[in-house]
Amino acid sequence: MSYPAASALSLPPDVRPIVWRAMEQTVNGVVVSDATQPNNPLVYVNTGFTRMTGYPAQEVLGRNCGFLQLGDRDQPGVHRLREAIARGEDVTVVLRNYRRDGSLFWNRVEMSPVREATTGRITHFFAVQTDVTLEREREEMSQVRSLELERAIGSHPMGMVTLAADGRVTLCSPAGVALLGLGDGQVLGLSLSQLLKRVATLADVDSEQLPWPEPGQSCLWELRRPQQRVIEVSASSVGSLTGEQMAVLRDVTQQRQQQASRDHFLATAAHELRTPLGSIRGFTELMLMRNYNPEQARPLLETVLKQAVRLGGLLDDLLDLAQLDERGREAFALEPVDLCHVVRQASEVIEMPENRHQLVLELPDSPQWVLGHAARLEQVVINLMSNAVKYSPNGGRVCCRVAASSAEGECTLEVSDQGIGLSDEEIGRLFTRFFRANPGGPIPGTGLGLSLVKEMVERMNGRVDVNSTPGQGSTFTLHLVRPTGQHPS
Numbered sequence: 210m211s212y213p214a215a216s217a218l219s220l221p222p223d224v225r226p227i228v229w230r231a232m233e234q235t236v237n238g239v240v241v242s243d244a245t246q247p248n249n250p251l252v253y254v255n256t257g258f259t260r261m262t263g264y265p266a267q268e269v270l271g272r273n274c275g276f277l278q279l280g281d282r283d284q285p286g287v288h289r290l291r292e293a294i295a296r297g298e299d300v301t302v303v304l305r306n307y308r309r310d311g312s313l314f315w316n317r318v319e320m321s322p323v324r325e326a327t328t329g330r331i332t333h334f335f336a337v338q339t340d341v342t343l344e345r346e347r348e349e350m351s352q353v354r355s356l357e358l359e360r361a362i363g364s365h366p367m368g369m370v371t372l373a374a375d376g377r378v379t380l381c382s383p384a385g386v387a388l389l390g391l392g393d394g395q396v397l398g399l400s401l402s403q404l405l406k407r408v409a410t411l412a413d414v415d416s417e418q419l420p421w422p423e424p425g426q427s428c429l430w431e432l433r434r435p436q437q438r439v440i441e442v443s444a445s446s447v448g449s450l451t452g453e454q455m456a457v458l459r460d461v462t463q464q465r466q467q468q469a470s471r472d473h474f475l476a477t478a479a480h481e482l483r484t485p486l487g488s489i490r491g492f493t494e495l496m497l498m499r500n501y502n503p504e505q506a507r508p509l510l511e512t513v514l515k516q517a518v519r520l521g522g523l524l525d526d527l528l529d530l531a532q533l534d535e536r537g538r539e540a541f542a543l544e545p546v547d548l549c550h551v552v553r554q555a556s557e558v559i560e561m562p563e564n565r566h567q568l569v570l571e572l573p574d575s576p577q578w579v580l581g582h583a584a585r586l587e588q589v590v591i592n593l594m595s596n597a598v599k600y601s602p603n604g605g606r607v608c609c610r611v612a613a614s615s616a617e618g619e620c621t622l623e624v625s626d627q628g629i630g631l632s633d634e635e636i637g638r639l640f641t642r643f644f645r646a647n648p649g650g651p652i653p654g655t656g657l658g659l660s661l662v663k664e665m666v667e668r669m670n671g672r673v674d675v676n677s678t679p680g681q682g683s684t685f686t687l688h689l690v691r692p693t694g695q696h697p698s
């Protein structure tokens with residue numbers, strides 16, 4: 210066997226100084242150690258080595274190169290180097306080394322044995338050393354960044370799916386798996402069409418109903434299983450060179466439902482406002498066109514007034530609802546309120562036409578504290594009382610009873626009447642906005658009162674129940690929460 214090292218001897222004499230200059234001028238460290246001596250002492254180090262490590266040649270020749278480790282010897286690279294030396298093999302390792310001033314640098318050492326041309330006996334080792342600190346730092350930084358990114362993607366409530374240039378799934382975040390209902394099924398490595406097919410099957414839809422948007426665009430997926438939901442899929446291209454794509458998945462079910470109920474509410478509100486406005490306009494035009502005497506004009510003016518009052522009531526209720534919707538739970542601050550006091554106050558403003566009704570208050574002697582908002586609670590009670598009066602056109606008893614509930618920490622107010630009552634079907638829709646029992650009948654109302662009652666009571670952490678028998682009357686029961694701890698006496 211012959212060894213290529215022999216060719217160095219055949220370097221033409223004019224090339225030798227060039228090779229020598231190249232060795233001295235390269236930015237890399239170049240070192241040679243004597244393999245025939247114990248401990249492999251260095252016999253040559255170039256200028257690049259001195260520039261890189263800060264050690265001049267005279268300080269290091271005759272020493273083993275391990276001094277660069279400065280005691281930091283337990284490194285996998287050092288072990289591999291030792292083994293390669295023992296076996297007489299080539300090796301490339303990256304080591305933590307220390308300059309003469311003690312500062313750390315990462316050193317890539319590419320080492321090879323130097324053999325005798327004829328016998329193959331190893332006489333020396335030769336190594337090229339490169340300072341790779343910058344590369345290493347960049348690598349570490351990008352590793353940290355991708356770890357952080359992975360963690361951020363993993364914990365982000367929006368789902369994320371990334372696709373390689375060939376359309377294969379390279380990542381599907383936990384939120385993405387949950388949004389698409391993929392369960393434990395493995396999706397990495399699936400092609401886009403396989404992924405869409407799997408989602409379609411699990412969601413019980415046709416895969417054609419799951420379009421994949423172009424980068425920069427988005428589309429909606431309406432999924433049926435495990436529950437009805439709408440997912441917005443927005444795609445973007447991640448690497449214009451690599452062709453990678455990312456899609457962000459967002460559950461927009463709630464927004465869509467809210468939007469639909471807002472649209473419905475606006476359409477109904479506009480319709481409800483237009484009705485009284487239409488009759489005010491119609492009657493006023495009639496009176497302007499005809500020359501009515503005061504007696505003829507009176508019923509028309511009464512209708513105009515009634516409709517104007519209704520319009521005002523509608524606007525008040527709409528504003529109240531808008532305020533509740535906008536401010537949500539913070540619509541009003543809750544404090545201990547004496548329910549008996551609220552009922553007494555409300556009873557003073559209730560109008561009972563033609564004295565056909567008898568308002569009975571059954572209140573305990575002591576204050577009954579509940580958690581609420583005094584003015585809003587009074588509005589709720591007035592609403593229930595005036596409903597009781599309105600829906601018992603033939604009169605009768607309207608009874609308001611405050612009692613400590615059987616449920617602990619609760620207090621109830623029952624408002625009952627002997628009026629026309631409600632059917633089960635009406636009860637089912639009673640608290641829906643704009644629902645009116647007896648629509649078009651003689652009983653005035655906006656259809657918003659009870660929905661306001663319900664929403665206000667819920668914001669006081671309470672609830673409202675109804676019990677009714679057609680032709681016999683209704684009982685509305687407010688369940689309110691008692692405040693804990695101290696309250697005014």
Ligand SMILES: Cc1cc2nc3c(=O)[nH]c(=O)nc-3n(C[C@H](O)[C@H](O)[C@H](O)COP(=O)(O)O)c2cc1C
Binds near residue numbers: 274276304
């Ligand atoms: C030619 C040659 C160059 C070497 N260069 C380096 C070096 O740049 N940095 C380093 O930490 N170790 C280097 N070593 C390795 C050490 O000299 C030593 O072999 C290593 O620490 C294992 O030896 P040990 O058993 O004495 O620890 C080099 C070894 C040889 C033979």
